[in-house]
Amino acid sequence: MFAKNTLASAVAAAIGVSAVGVAQADSVFFPYAAISQTVTTIASVINTTANNWDQAGNIATTHLHYRFYYKSGPAVNDLLAPCEEYNEYLPTSQYDIQTIDLGGIFAAETAGVMFNDPSINNKWAQTGRDYAFGRNVAPARGYLYVDNSDGTVTDTLAGEAFMFEFGSGAAWGYQAYNSDTASYIPAASESPSNVAIMPFDEITTAFFVTPVDGDQAPDFANNYRARVEFVTSARGDLYDRDENLISGTIPQDVVCVGRVEAADMLSDGTRARVVDGGWARLWNYRVVPNATATSWVPAEFAADNSAVISPSADRNDWDDGAVVIKLEYNLGGTLNGESVGGVFNNSIMFAPE
Template structure:
């Protein structure tokens, strides 16, 4: 079995960088499909409430589904563990934006309490500081390393006005990736309007040089109250083959994986060790998601260190590595 070059374990939790290719929109509820918190990773979400209707609420409903992903804390592999949830109503105001450090790493220590809110938010129209309630839900969950997803709902059936984005930041090295929140016109993501993936064509670069992985969030008809949907992930091309190599030769040897609630699946975990021996330079395939309730939201991440195509990289200020991420689409 080919052993890929790995970055430090903390970086491997969540790395890559790109603007995710889906359009921003507004809705009654927003879904942030992938959030991470660890000793070196935090997730910053920006939540926009553009509801100015007469029934505009003065709180938003925040629901975090999360689980511990330390491989040593349970006999159950992290991808198969169930998520727990915490949900609270937190203050808002019409046309408000709040950027929230879910891990509470970068909040200003000279101002008490900052409660996870960033960038000099004055707390006037939206008196978030006066509430005394933290927005840093990943920190409040008191488990690390943590992986999960976030739903924010305006609790107003007349409104369609919650949107935003996320930045997953590995701050020890400056590696980062981000995405737009998914949006939905219903309450608490209680319908099946989430854009999701059932299958997508993927490419894999040489496994030994570049780590390729998939961040997977199975979706279903109620992302706020259920939270533990399951999806099976598989690589398949040409019926029985796992991948075509770079000379168009089909290679068989698929190794399906299952994700409950949210998870990270390495591309090498989807290809048997024997098949990897015939795919030293990677190739292409189709990522297949099996989930009768709604597919999954999937981001592909790629990162490497020291060299690219066998050519050495000059060491930068934070080290000689590179990273990338993007949402997979049909």
């Protein structure tokens, strides 16, 4: 798995078909995927053009370029671990849809390709290749990036994803972002966004954070770093359910992709005093080392070149830096203290500005 990954990346880099080199490509960006023994991610990729690649990355009609950036094993819960890259050209055809179980939990005998997809126009079966990019790296979390060679102004790639916890049947999903370039800065969630926070003892609230960049598909790895934090007024704070401001929030930095517990964004004294939750302004922005490389400070993207990022004096509400998805799920079969007879799992992807 890892050998093929590295080789594919090296080949792609050598022949210059990374996203940076193919500025005219269309792409689709699935900002979050999770894989474990009981969780998987089902991704559907819809391709409406014949302007694609071949298996070597040359302009052709037959292949899409899949890149899965992930952190696995002990790094799964390390917010600051960089991602690794799985890089592969896989068959497609115009007007094709391919639904893939990235974890290979389902469709294990069909290379992760689901729902009786005939290998006729899109000759996926003949390749003998695996679409379940996360099959051998679980547990893992990451994001998926797919591109073709279409240079028209028409959006030719689209996607949807849903996370499936097949132990309980809980699921949630989202629509993937698409672009005419490799830049997904416009996909960043609006910063700040007002977010509701549920009672901590009954419902777990977590944020999936994926930093965005002018090049969302860097070669070999991804170490883009972004920060999320609650800052509702100048006091670094949030509101409880009785309109009381309370201070004591803690920023959390994420490299590539990460899951941040809302409780970890509060000091312990704050957490103890907002047991019923409340609301806050959630900021997200890229961070870069300061001039002396002694700390990470807010960054801003250059207006004329999104690939250029530099330190800023403060966080800005126009430099949104990450896709943020809020997940809420219950712990013990209750909601508002009343039995709900099972688990629930809700997600909200905060929209771009």
